[in-house]
Amino acid sequence: MQSLGRHTNDLMTSIYITTPSSFQIELGHGGLVVDDLSWVARTYNKPSYWGHRFSSAAQTRAPGILNPIG
Numbered sequence: 727m728q729s730l731g732r733h734t735n736d737l738m739t740s741i742y743i744t745t746p747s748s749f750q751i752e753l754g755h756g757g758l759v760v761d762d763l764s765w766v767a768r769t770y771n772k773p774s775y776w777g778h779r780f781s782s783a784a785q786t787r788a789p790g791i792l793n794p795i796g
Contacts, residue, residue: 727742728777728780733774740754744783
């Protein structure tokens, strides 16, 4: 669904996939461990440092698990 990439907010390297039944799943590694006592909320101007480009199939298909009948 999306290529390998790294998020700006949690530094996780991940990939987004779609299952045969159209569920969308993110598989990732290396995200930040958040300490609730010292965490500071921030705003980022882009979702990823690199990657996470949509595949051609993801660009042409409706998101989610809905498959209209008919």
